[in-house]
Amino acid sequence: MAYRHVPGVLASFEHIDAACSAIRELKSSGHDDLTVYSAAANHELEAAIGDPVSPVRLFTLIGGLVGCTAGFGLAMWMSNDWPLLTGGKPIVTVPPFVVFGFELTVLIGSLSTVAGIIILSAMKSLKGRPYDPRFSDDRIGVFVPCGADQAAGVEMLFTQHGSVEVTRDA
Amino acid sequence: MTDQAEASGVDRRQFLKVIGTAGAGAAILSGCSTERISTLVPYMVQSEDQVPGIPTWYASTCSECNNGCGVYVKTREGRPIKLEGNPDHPVNAGTLCSRGQAGLQALYNPDRLAGPMAKNAAGKWDAIKWDDAIARFAAKVGATNGELAVINGYSASTFSTMLTKWTAALNGFVTNFQPFSREPERLANQKTWGRDDLPVYDFAAAKYIVSFGADFLETWGSVVEQQRGFATSHGFNDGAMSRAVFVGPRLSLTAANADEWVNVPAGSETLVALAMAHVVAAKTGSAVASALTAYAPEQVAKDTGLTADQITKLANAFAAASPSLAVAGGVGAQHRGAIDLCHAVNLLNEAAGNVGKTVMFGAAPSASEGYGSIQPLFDRMSQGQFQVVLVHDANPLFTLPKSGKFTESFRKVAFKVSTATVLDETAAECDLILPNLHGLERWDDLMPRKGVLGMLQPVVEPVRGGMHTGDVLLQASQKIGGAVASFNAKSYEAYLKAEWEKSFKSSDFATDMREALGRGGVYTASTTVDQPKLVATTALAVTTPTFDGPGDYVLMPYPSMQYHDGRGANKPWLLENPDPITKITWQSWVEIHPDTAQKLDVREGEIVELTSPHGKARAQVYVYAGVRPDTFAMPIGLGHTEYGRYAQGRGVNPLDLVGAADGQGFLPYVGTKVSVARTGDYHQVARVDGTPRQLGRGIIQTMPVANAIKKMTPEESYKAIGRGEAESNPELEQKAIAGFYEAQLDATKFGDYANEHPKWGMAVDLSRCTGCSACVTACYAENNIPTVGEEQVFRRREMSWMRIERYWEGGTNGEPLQARFSPVMCQHCDNAPCEPVCPVYASYHTADGLNGQVYNRCVGTRYCSNNCPFKVRYFNWLKYNESAWPEPLNLQLNPDVITRVRGVMEKCTFCVQRIRSAQNTARLEDRDLKDGEIVTACAQSCPSGAIKFGNVKDPNAKVVQWKQNHRGYVMLEETNVRPSVTYLAKVLNIETAAFTGAEER
Amino acid sequence: MAVIAHDPSLPTQTHAEVTRDVVRTITDKPAMGYYILAGSMAFLTLVLFVTLGAMLKYGIGIAGYQPPVMWSVFITTFVFWVGIGHAGTLISAILFLFRSRWRTAVYRSTEAMTVFAVMTAALFPIIHIGREWVFYWLIPYPNARFLWPNFKSPLMWDVFAISTYLTVSSTFLMVGLVPDIAAVRDHVSGWKKTVYAKLSLGWTGADSQWRHYTRAYLYLAALCTPLVLSVHSVVSWDFAMSIVPGWHGTIFAPYFVAGAIYSGVGMVLTLMIPLRKVLRLDQMITEYHFDNLAKLTLLTGSILFYAYSMEYFIAWYSGSLFEQTTFWRRVFGPNWWAGWSMVICNAFMSQLLWFPKIRKNLASLFVISIFINIGMWFERYVIVVSSLTNDYVPYAWGQINPSWADWCILAGSFGWFGLWFTLFYKNFPIVAIQEIKEMIPMPRRGAAARGH
């Protein structure tokens, strides 16, 4: 585990509204670098955190376009590279090549999308931030990185908002 | 791809053993292009007429039957790889039948004996040395003092003459035995004209042909020549064509090619012939009329089951067309009345004045003897009159009926010698075997008729350790001394050449002989036809022939086209090439009429037991509407108990049921009645045909002669007859596809396709094709097609790139049963459906219009075959290339064509190897290809010249003229695949009103 | 709450219960029956590969091929499995876009089924070709011969379609699995924990992860949707592009897709009805879900019914002798038994589902699903084989006579599929934990009474 330990306060909530209000308050009090754990995607939480829409769609778009060109390009170039006549049909003929255009669009498109998730998620490293197995069950976790000086205040804030469990993580 | 190299090609070492070392020093470079050959073996001495990679052709003569067709032997690096007809030869004029071409498999037969063998006390065979063998032979023969019998199956030739002299010198007794020796005809000729020889029949000149049971397209007489003649007169070339009628109880291939089949019970053909003669003689006022007073049509009508005016009409037509031709004989008509029949037909020919026109005496040699002389010989054997018997080139113990107890008589002879090359039934009974050389390995000759001397010369080192029987005799003679000491030529070759020199009477014999060998023999213009004198005929009294046995069904054995008298049964090509009528391979069968089958409650493939007073036989049923309900027909040729791996224990021999009682000088093949019993056993029939009806799909189109003369297209003809609406595309569709193909082509001018190329095409004239299947064997030989065997044929996996499709017409509700034949090979479509579906371009279109198949690229998805409307693509399901050619059969393989491995698709290539080599040659000589320079194997072999091949872009190519013929059509036109093969519709010489063929269109 | 609780599409448990129920299916010690099942599947798989080995040794001729039928049991089974592989992605992707909530409970299992079915199907192109060892020539790779495959060949389309589908659908499955594997990771211990930890790719359910995840999942679904429809269309073109009567039908693409979904859903029912009992998931996968599946079956079944009748209409209307003969012989020819079992099992049986009684009764539903599976195999058999037995040239007509090899491969393919599925449902969450939870409203302070 050769990564920097992040000091801060970890609170866990049972109630969604509690968590949300806590997050809003924290945000307003200037704690932007929150980490919110939840077992499932949840719109209220997203709203509370208020991050912009994920840029993953760019990966999908680019991948799709590359795939499409690759598909058509492959078929056409290869048919031309060694022209062989079959069934009296033109040697380069678009309709059958649509299949390859389409298939590669989907293939490369979806693969780059997956690559998108991995790359994007990796950009924000969560290494060194505390985690509690119950977050994948029914708890909502909120972690605020902060120095010892602010910690007390943050704990207070959490308990006010009805966190069922607050731990300081020095 | 490596597995391509595994393909069983020529195993060099084996080959060296066969060819390389001995004297002449031929060598092996063949299959130079195989990776398996790891070392290269040079010639010791370069033979001037062998250039590696280039075939050398030798002229020789076919010794498969006694018709003596001339052959060209194609050899590569000293081994024969194909037999083709010799175009200079008067008998077969460049073509060859299946049996002749399969002679190659007799040469390379894996069961050929490796050397002389003697039977020891334990009845086992010991291999012995030649000196020893000849010594033993000489010792025995020398001690016979005349008690020597010789059975010689080799027909008229210098050798036979020598053998006869030799035997005579020893006071022995010689019989020149041929199983199907047409004795009834010769006996009848005695009666009619007082002469013993046979005429030559000119089918080409005949305008009206009536055959009384004579299978002149199958086994009766000189079939290749007769088929050529038949095609000439009966094939349609925009004029009148001859009309052919067949009278007999079974629809044979010959009958199926006739325009009318007059179905009469066995034995009553005689009456028909007589009645016809009666009418004709009355018309022509011929001398024979007096003899026929008792046979007016009315009198014979009821015995023949025909109506009087049927016969009268037939006779009138026969008389009207002059010259006409009536032929009779053959095994199928060899009942106890056979002599009467042939006599009657002779009279018919006399009455119609055909003798000298189409029936020409003087050419044929005195034919060999047959049953009439072999039977007494065996009687003498049984009486122990012989100490030694020598059997040469004959297998009497198979070709004679068991009931004659010939084997027992044979055993009575103390010392029995055979010269068989394969251990056949007769050889197995012998004490000493001196295997002869094959025709392609020895010096010899054949004289099928006067004015024709066919020469045989060795074109290959002996494949197995045989010795020319001539040499055996000469060497033995020296040991015996005494009377035969005069046979002192130093070798048979020397003896033969000396004899030739006598007959040549030329100043420079050496040169003349070399030229003669180049032509394959000496062909002097046929001797003048001599007019035979009619023996004064008294009023005839013909008795209807009798049949042995209480059975209800006349048994009709007939010689199989492929196996002849049984000699073909050890050749895979012939076994797998289906019988033209039944389309059954690898098997024998009994033909039963549907009604009879229903009555007996038997189905196809069911095994029935046939019982005659002379024996029993278990045969599988083939239900066939082409045989009379009161008749069972069975092919002769299978049912061997010896004769090698392919023949042994395969099928049943109908002669087991036939009586050997003779009395008239010939064997009455059709002289027995059998009773039938169900056995409940079943054996699948190895048929290669699916549904034998055209179902209105216009696969094989026909037209009555009247319409053909009017230059109608098949389309118009069918319309004119009001027969089914055309299946081809309707107007709108035509509009839709108009110019489509051309437009497509413009879009394909890439790479090779941009340049100028020839376009190969083929045309098949169905009015000439008789379905004889010679082309199929030719294709097998040329393209290294593997034979797959009975088990695989059960799964319809035969690989015949070229197949003869046989469809039935009529036969129901009073319509006469007719057959349609058509060769079907890859059609090399311009819009080939097989091509675009191949994922790896293994199937594609070559720039010169071939539908290419790249075996080594094929991965075997088999989509191409699914998408082929003609189903002419064949798949290597198993390792056929490893099972089909047991050594030394693999030596027959054509090195210009690879053997396909398992898992790849293969098909007809229009003999692309021939195209390419011709192109190479032309390129080397800086010239263009000439029309007719490229001939595909099938076209080359076709005895009736029904196939033309060439460049369709060459306006004056023969194939183009054929393609422009008004009878031309392409199969399945409505699929718009644009085949390169055009078929010329079959022309039926019948009244338009009588036209059947409802199922064609 | 009470109002929503009545909505049958919503689960009734709390988050904790969901996790517990699903994780239990993995952590519980498997019963004897499980080992027997897995064992027999493994055996069948062995049979598959032994037979394949035999074919490699002697040639595919040991299978009961009989010209002119160059494609028979193998291709039939291939199409059958490709078809099965359609319900999965349809349910997970298309219904996801349609926001139909009933999909959530079943989509994981159907998706798994899809992947494994396609894996099975993907074996067949290799099994059925004549020279299995050069199958890679179908892949366009630069080679010493400068040769490329033929892109006009439907079989090439097939290669691309199937491989794409296999890749994408398995990706889709794995993406969906990650958060659930994380959940499992947090509830197991020991070596299992480390394994699941690796598989969960460090998933913590942090907001940043969810943010990209939810988006990406949407796009994947969007890409999969046309793919589902395309794959079986392409497979259908393997036939429709030919000129074989009974194959070159213009309606083939939709006809095949409908058939595929039909057979897929059929297989889902066959698998889920028992599985739900075995894994005690009745609370999560309820009659309601099966009812919906049944309706989907009914819909696609009716489309098939229409397609069948339309085929005959076209054959008659085309006026083509060949078409007419083929379709006549389909039901009255030598293969009549196959023809009728296809019509009865598919067209008729599916119509029974109009009756809610039958539809809602799991027993009857299960029986019908079995018929669907059989019927759909026969549909492919009829299309592939009986069309080939009689096309243009009567002389070449012939029937087939399958051999032991055909049957071994067929049985083996079920083993191969079954083995993967059996292993999957015991080791991975067979129900999508996180998506179920997504539908369960999180407890609020106001409603603290509920739940614990």
Place this chain on the structure above:
Amino acid sequence: MRKWFFAGFGVLAMAAVASVTMFRPSGAQQPAAAKSNIMPVDTGSLKGPRQPIFFRHDIHAGQKQIPCQYCHYSVGVSNEPGIPSMQTCMGCHSLAVGGSTPENKVEIKKLRAAFNARKPIEWVRIHAVARHVHFPHSRHIKALGPQACATCHGNVARMPQVYKVNNVNNMGFCITCHLERKVSRDCSTCHY
């Protein structure tokens, strides 16, 4: 163009396959000139398989300038190049040429012995194309001239012992040449 494409292609997730399967024929690079007066005694030390008789193309074709077709007599007229018959060898070696060096003498003795024993020498084969390839030597000689042998076989005249310069069994080798010379690439030109 093709090179470029393969490069780009490799990037497109096929680099691995490409690098493995991609083959470009290594043009006929010439062997180091073997000085004929230095007799390599152990033929095993030379490139190429060891032949039953150490026949030296470098002497026959190189020093003595004997044209290829003198021995490979059918190369100009047939598909097969033709292996010289023993008689051809003996034409010179029966009496006249007995070998300049003792080593040569030994080899020529072997030849005479074999000839007298009527045992053909089994040369080790070096160039072989697969069974399914038909390579008409004559046409290539016709098109490229009698000196063209080296195009495929390398400069044999400089080889003491012949070895494989080009992998003539590699389709790419043939195709490259056919492309350069703009001659037919039709499959059925060679495969049937």
